[in-house]
Amino acid sequence: MAGPLTDQITPPAGPLRTLAGDRPVVRVLIRAGLVLVKRTVLLAVLLALVFTGVELLPGDAAHATSERGETAVDLAQRRHTLGLDRPVLERFWDWMSGLPTGDLGTSAHGESVTDLVSTAFPNTLVLGATALLLTAVLSIALGCWAALRPGGRLDQAVTGTSTAVFAIPEFVVAVGLVLVFSLWTGWLPAVTLADADGTPSSWTMLVLPTLALTVPQAGWNTRIVRAALDDEARAPHVETAVLDGVPPLRVLTHHVLPGALPTIATGLATSSGILLGGAVVVETIFNYPGIGAVLSSAVADRDTPVIAGVTALAGAVISCVLLLADLVRDVVTGGRR
Amino acid sequence: MDLTRRQLLWAGGAIGATALLAACGNGDDEPAASATGGSAKPRKGGTLRVGALGRTGAVTRDPHGTQANESDYLILSLVYDTLTVPGAKPNTEPRLAASWTPSVDLKTWKFKLAEGAKFHDGKPVTAQDVVFSLKRLRATPSGASRLPGIQAKNITAEGTDTVVLVSDYANAELPLLTRLTTFVVPDGTTDKDIANAPGTGPFKLDWFRSGNARLVRNDAWYAGDVYLDAIEVKIFESPQAMTNALLAGQIDLASNAGAVAARTAASRKDIQTVRRPNDMAMPIVMRTADGPFADPKVREALRLAVDRKAMVEQVLSGYGSVANDILGTGDPAYDKSIPQRTRDLVKAKALLKDAGFDTSKTYELLTTEDISGLAESATLFATQVREAGVKVKVVKQDSAVFWDKTWLKGDLYTTYWGTNDSVVFFASKTMVSDSGQNEAGWEDTAFDAAYQKATGTADDARRTQLLKQLQQIEYDSSGYLLWGMADGIDLAGATVRGLPTLPGYGRVQLQTAWLAR
Numbered sequence: 106m107a108g109p110l111t112d113q114i115t116p117p118a119g120p121l122r123t124l125a126g127d128r129p130v131v132r133v134l135i136r137a138g139l140v141l142v143k144r145t146v147l148l149a150v151l152l153a154l155v156f157t158g159v160e161l162l163p164g165d166a167a168h169a170t171s172e173r174g175e176t177a178v179d180l181a182q183r184r185h186t187l188g189l190d191r192p193v194l195e196r197f198w199d200w201m202s203g204l205p206t207g208d209l210g211t212s213a214h215g216e217s218v219t220d221l222v223s224t225a226f227p228n229t230l231v232l233g234a235t236a237l238l239l240t241a242v243l244s245i246a247l248g249c250w251a252a253l254r255p256g257g258r259l260d261q262a263v264t265g266t267s268t269a270v271f272a273i274p275e276f277v278v279a280v281g282l283v284l285v286f287s288l289w290t291g292w293l294p295a296v297t298l299a300d301a302d303g304t305p306s307s308w309t310m311l312v313l314p315t316l317a318l319t320v321p322q323a324g325w326n327t328r329i330v331r332a333a334l335d336d337e338a339r340a341p342h343v344e345t346a347v348l349d350g351v352p353p354l355r356v357l358t359h360h361v362l363p364g365a366l367p368t369i370a371t372g373l374a375t376s377s378g379i380l381l382g383g384a385v386v387v388e389t390i391f392n393y394p395g396i397g398a399v400l401s402s403a404v405a406d407r408d409t410p411v412i413a414g415v416t417a418l419a420g421a422v423i424s425c426v427l428l429l430a431d432l433v434r435d436v437v438t439g440g441r442r
Numbered sequence: 443m444d445l446t447r448r449q450l451l452w453a454g455g456a457i458g459a460t461a462l463l464a465a466c467g468n469g470d471d472e473p474a475a476s477a478t479g480g481s482a483k484p485r486k487g488g489t490l491r492v493g494a495l496g497r498t499g500a501v502t503r504d505p506h507g508t509q510a511n512e513s514d515y516l517i518l519s520l521v522y523d524t525l526t527v528p529g530a531k532p533n534t535e536p537r538l539a540a541s542w543t544p545s546v547d548l549k550t551w552k553f554k555l556a557e558g559a560k561f562h563d564g565k566p567v568t569a570q571d572v573v574f575s576l577k578r579l580r581a582t583p584s585g586a587s588r589l590p591g592i593q594a595k596n597i598t599a600e601g602t603d604t605v606v607l608v609s610d611y612a613n614a615e616l617p618l619l620t621r622l623t624t625f626v627v628p629d630g631t632t633d634k635d636i637a638n639a640p641g642t643g644p645f646k647l648d649w650f651r652s653g654n655a656r657l658v659r660n661d662a663w664y665a666g667d668v669y670l671d672a673i674e675v676k677i678f679e680s681p682q683a684m685t686n687a688l689l690a691g692q693i694d695l696a697s698n699a700g701a702v703a704a705r706t707a708a709s710r711k712d713i714q715t716v717r718r719p720n721d722m723a724m725p726i727v728m729r730t731a732d733g734p735f736a737d738p739k740v741r742e743a744l745r746l747a748v749d750r751k752a753m754v755e756q757v758l759s760g761y762g763s764v765a766n767d768i769l770g771t772g773d774p775a776y777d778k779s780i781p782q783r784t785r786d787l788v789k790a791k792a793l794l795k796d797a798g799f800d801t802s803k804t805y806e807l808l809t810t811e812d813i814s815g816l817a818e819s820a821t822l823f824a825t826q827v828r829e830a831g832v833k834v835k836v837v838k839q840d841s842a843v844f845w846d847k848t849w850l851k852g853d854l855y856t857t858y859w860g861t862n863d864s865v866v867f868f869a870s871k872t873m874v875s876d877s878g879q880n881e882a883g884w885e886d887t888a889f890d891a892a893y894q895k896a897t898g899t900a901d902d903a904r905r906t907q908l909l910k911q912l913q914q915i916e917y918d919s920s921g922y923l924l925w926g927m928a929d930g931i932d933l934a935g936a937t938v939r940g941l942p943t944l945p946g947y948g949r950v951q952l953q954t955a956w957l958a959r
Contacts (some may be wrong), residue, residue, distance in 0.1 A: 169841075175586075212499065212500075214501065216501060221501070287686070295683075299652065301651055402500050
C-alpha cells in the first residue's frame with residue numbers, strides 16, 4: 106500500500122536514515138503526513154466529481170425546492186438566490202474556499218450545512234464506531250475460536266454461518282430485528298427518537314441499528330480473520346513454535362495473531378466504508394438521526410453543498426480509518442524488518 | 443418535575459373518582475371515545491408525541507420558506523398563526539383575523555385582527571406586524587403563487603388592528619388564500635432571527651433540533667382553550683418507521699401516515715384510525731390543447747372507461763371515495779346534483795370510434811412515486827382502459843424529471859392536489875385559460891366567463907348558482923379525470939382525543955387535541 110511517493114521521500118542513507126530507522130515514531134509521522142497529503146488531494150478530486158455529478162443529474166435545486174405554480178421568473182429568481190446561475194467551477198471554488206474555516210455552505214432550503222451535519226454526523230459516527238468495534242471483537246473472537254481446531258466441526262459451523270450471514274442485506278436483518286425484538290417482544294424500542302441535543306434519547310435505541318449493521322459485517326470479517334490466521338499458521342516461525350511444543354492457545358496469541366493483524370486491520374478498515382454506506386439504509390428503517398437521512402434527501406433535492414459536505418466528512422473519516430490500518434501494518438511489519 | 447407521594451395519591455384519587463363518575467354516567471349509550479370527538483369532556487395536561495414525515499436535509503425554520511417537510515409545517519403552524527384557517531362549513535374560519543369585509547367590487551378586503559392576540563414574548567400583535575409578514579411572504583420566490591393577485595404595495599395597515607389587502611381583480615375567495623402560509627412574525631424580524639421569532643400560536647417553541655421539536659402550551663392564547671401541556675414533534679423519513687414507532691408505543695400520533703400504514707395497523711385494537719375525507723386528489727390529466735386527447739369525446743371515453751370503485755378499493759385500500767371529475771370535492775358549494783359517472787365500456791368504445799381515435803397506438807401515461815398510490819393509480823388505470831381498447835403504457839419518472847419535463851406539458855399524466863375544499867381554488871389555479879398551472883392546457887371561454895362571474899359575486903346564493911354552472915362545464919369537458927379522493931389518514935394511540943378531521947391543512951390544527959389518561 107506504500108505508494109511510490111513514500112519511496113521517493115525515504116532518505117537514502119546517512120545519519121537521517123539511522124534517525125528514522127531508530128525512531129519508528131518519526132518515520133510513522135512522516136508517512137502519516139504524506140498519506141494525509143495524498144488523501145487530501147484525492148478528496149478534492151472526489152468533491153469536484155460530486156459537484157459535476159449533481160450538475161449532470163436532471164433537474165436542479167431551484168426546481169426541487171420550489172413550490173408548485175412558481176413561474177419561470179420565480180424559478181430564475183430562486184436559481185439566482187441559490188447561485189445556480191453561476192458556472193459550476195466557480196461554485197466549487199467558492200465552496201472549497203470556505204472549507205478551511207469549517208463553512209460548508211448553505212443548503213437549498215437556506216439552512217447552514219454545518220448545522221445540518223453537526224448533530225447528524227456524530228450520531229452516525231457513534232453508530233458506525235460501535236458497529237465497527239463490535240464487528241472487530243466478534244470476528245476476531247470467532248475467527249480465533251474456529252482457528253484453534255482447523256477443519257473441526259466448530260470451524261465448519263463458524264465459516265458456514267459467517268458466509269450465510271454476510272449474504273443477508275442490512276435491511277433484511279433490520280426488519281427482522283424490529284419485528285422480533287420490538288413489535289413482538291417489546292424488549293427494545295422500534296425506532297430512535299432524538300432529544301433536544303439531537304442525540305438518541307436512550308442508549309437502548311442504539312442496540313438494534315448497531316446489530317443490523319454489525320451482523321453482515323461480522324460475517325464478512327470472520328472469514329477474513331479465519332483466512333488470515335490460516336495463512337499465518339503456515340509461516341515457518343509458527344511451525345517452529347508448534348514443533349517446540351508451545352501450547353496451541355499461546356501459538357495463536359503470540360505467533361499467529363500478530364502476523365495476521367495487518368490483514369485483519371485492512372479488512373476492518375474496508376468495513377468502515379461499507380458500514381457508513383449501510384448506515385444510510387439502516388438509519389431509514391430505524392429513523393436514526395444520522396447523516397444517511399441528510400444525504401438521501403440532499404440527493405433528491407440536488408442540494409450540492411449538502412452532498413459535498415457529507416462527502417467531505419465521510420471521506421475524511423474513511424481516510425483516517427484507512428490511515429490507522431496502514432499504521433497498524435507499519436508498526437507490525439516494521440517491527441519485524 | 444418531582445412528584446411527592448401525596449400528589450401521586452391525590453392524582454390517583456382524582457382519576458379514580460373520574461372513572462367512577464364516568465361509570466355512573468350514561469354508560470350504555472356512550473360510544474367508546476374516539477380520537478376525533480367522543481363525548482367525554484376534554485381534559486388538560488399531558489404531552490402528545492407526534493410523528494410527522496420530513497427529510498432532515500430539507501428542514502426549514504423560516505415560516506415563509508419552502509416547507510417541503512410535513513414536520514416543519516406542523517411545528518410552524520402550532521407556533522405561528524395564519525390570518526384564517528380551514529373550516530368545515532364555511533371552509534374558511536377566523537384565526538388571527540377575527541373578521542373580514544370586502545368592498546362592493548370584491549377587490550379591497552379589510553381584515554380586523556383578533557382582540558387580545560399577543561406574541562409569545564407578550565407584545566400585542568399590530569396590523570404593522572401582519573403587513574410586514576405578508577410582504578415578507580410576498581417577497582419569497584413562491585410569493586406570487588402564495589398570495590396571487592396581491593402585490594406587495596397593496597398590503598397596508600389601517601390603524602393598529604386592520605390590514606387592507608387590495609387584489610388586482612375581484613376575488614370572492616380571497617380570505618381562503620390567507621389560510622395557507624400567512625404566518626405572522628413581529629415587524630422587522632431579520633432573516634438571521636427568523637428561526638427564533640416569537641409567534642402568536644397555541645404553542646411556544648421550547649426547543650428545535652434537526653427537525654425535532656418540543657412545544658409548550660401558550661396559556662395566553664387568544665383563540666380558545668388549549669389542553670395539552672406540550673407537543674413533541676418527531677421527524678420521520680419513512681412512513682414505515684413512523685408506523686413502527688406508533689405500534690411500539692414510542693409516539694401517540696402518526697400524522698398523515700397513509701393507507702398502507704392504516705392497513706398495517708388495522709389488526710391492532712389499541713390503534714385508532716382517523717380518516718379525513720377529501721384530503722387528496724390524484725386526477726389523471728389529459729391534454730386538451732393538442733395531442734391525442736384534444737377531442738372532448740376521447741376524454742369522455744376515458745372517463746367512462748375507468749372503474750372508479752375498483753380504483754378506490756385497490757389504489758387507496760378503500761380509504762377514500764369515488765369522485766366525479768370535478769375538483770374541489772370538499773367545497774360546501776360542491777354540486778352533488780350532477781350525476782355520478784360510472785363505467786360504461788360500450789359507450790366509451792362508441793365515443794372513441796366516433797372521434798376516430800387511433801387504438802392501434804400505445805399511449806404513455808407519465809407518473810412519479812412522489813406520494814404513495816400515485817404510480818399504482820396509473821398502473822390500474824392502464825389495465826382498465828385496455829378493456830375499452832386504449833393501450834396505455836405507464837412510465838415512472840424521477841420526481842425532479844417529472845416536474846421539470848412532464849408537468850404542464852405532457853399529453854397524459856398523473857398529478858395530485860391537497861386543497862380540496864374549494865372549487866374556485868382549482869379553477870383559478872389550474873383551469874382558467876390564463877392560469878399559471880393550467881395542467882391540461884385547457885381553454886374554454888364559457889368556463890372563464892362563469893369563473894369571472896362567480897368570483898366577482900358577493901351574494902352567496904347567487905355565487906353558488908354560478909359555481910354550479912362552472913362545475914357542469916368542468917364535468918363535461920375539462921382535461922381532468924378525477925376518479926376518486928384519498929382520505930387523509932392519521933393513526934393514533936388509544937388515549938388520544940380531539941384530533942382534527944378536516945382535509946388538507948386542517949390536519950395541523952392540533953390545539954384541539956387532548957389525552958385521556
